[in-house]
Amino acid sequence: MKLRSTDITRRRVLALLVHSGLATAGLGAATISSAHAQDFPTKPITIVVPFSAGGTTDILARIVAQNLQAELKQPIVVDNRAGAAGNIGAQAVARAQPDGYTLLLGTVGTHAINGALYKKLGFDPVKDFAPLTRVANVPNLLVTNPEQPYKTVQELIAYAKANPGKVNFGSSGAGTSIHLSGELFKRMAGVDIQHVPYKGSAPALSDLLGNQIGIMFDNMPSSISHVRSGRLRPLAVTTAKRSPELPDVPTVAEAGVPGYEASSWFGMFAPANTPAPVLARLHDALIKALSDPGVRQRIAEQGGEPVTETPAQFADFIAAESKKWGEVVKQSGASVD
Structure with a gap:
């Protein structure tokens, strides 16, 4: 069918409008992302505990959650996803939307041991997470x-x-x-x-x-x-x-076993690529929660030592721990396919 000049003109105008709309939408997405970070949080936050309820990771998550929700003024939900030495829960957070609404209370196992122990993790303990702060040494x-x-x-x-x-x-x-x-x-x-x-x-x-x-x-x-x-x-x-x-x-x-020493640690992580302003908001809220005398006392009563640090300090600590426990895994001969 032969197109009239008016039809061609209309199509060109429509194409320009669509193109303009798409461009505007792209700019809008960036604006929305920035606004989202400034307003964060606007809905409940989930802390994934990669072990069953009643264990140490769960206990610490619930101690921290109570004060964290007061700081962020949003409910904090603790979600237990046990299995594979914490890998199931860690993988779920690694694949979660990087918007700050899904966090992981990781451990020395999920972020310093399992990388040396498992041939296939389903996630990268370093690349797939943004470390926020250690929570406690235990x-x-x-x-x-x-x-x-x-x-x-x-x-x-x-x-x-x-x-x-x-x-x-x-x-x-x-x-x-x-x-x-x-x-x-x-x-x-x-x-x-x-x-x-x-x-x-x-x-x-x-x-x-x-x-x-x-x-x-x-x-x-x-x-x-x-x-x-x-x-x-x-x-x-x-x-x-x-x-x-x-x-x-x-x-x-x-x-009776000279030279023996081992301990555990627990820390909070967000998915990689979470916006920097959201990470900063979460980190500040965590530091305030962990600095609360009541929270520190409750962690101490459980036999733990509360810890607060910068994300960079936490990242350096994880690197050192990964090296240490990697050697222990190698020496022990432990492995999981």
Whole structure:
């Protein structure tokens, strides 16, 4: 069909309008993004905990969330996504919209251990996240059920050597700091103990309380209440120094394994490419929340040490930790396909 000149003109005008509209839309998107960052947040924020409810990561997330929502004036939702030593939850946040509304309370496992342990993670611990700040350092606590026949680390070692392969140690998952604390103890003490991985600290603790497993190198916040109630027997703390919350409990090094030291840490992350103003708003709110005396006291009561730092300091710390734990993974021979 032959087009009239008026039809051609109309089409050209329409094309120009469409082109102009698209260009305007592009500029508008940038303006909206900037405005969004300035107004942030305008809706609830989710903190993904990559382990089951009741474990240390969950406990710390809920302590921080209460004050963080007061700072940001929006509800904070804690979403537990357990599995694969924290990888399932971490991957979910890595793939989330980078708008500041989905955060991750990551751990030494998700961001310093799993990269060396797993052949395929499904995410990059460095490239896929924007580190905000460490939240807390936490000692691990070697605990056992009171019905077990050992009351000290030396008695545990003697029993394990007399009964190779019969002592089971639970963990919150393969490759977590809880697991590697056990692997380090196994190597340094020269004992044959068997690892039993769980999908989080809480189910492992449940079996320990039920005397289904012998020992556990648990993060202190999730086991300290059971120690105080007498349902679990503390044998040692894994740090170089004793914990102020349990001053009568020796370190593993003091108790018979010289040179032994291991601990855990927890930190907040946003997805990579989250706008800088949003990251700054989140970081400021986190620092204020973590500086609150009530929050610091609650973390300390759980056996943890509150930490505040800049994103750059946190990134440098992660790099050092990745090197350290990568060597531990290599020396232990631990691996997950």
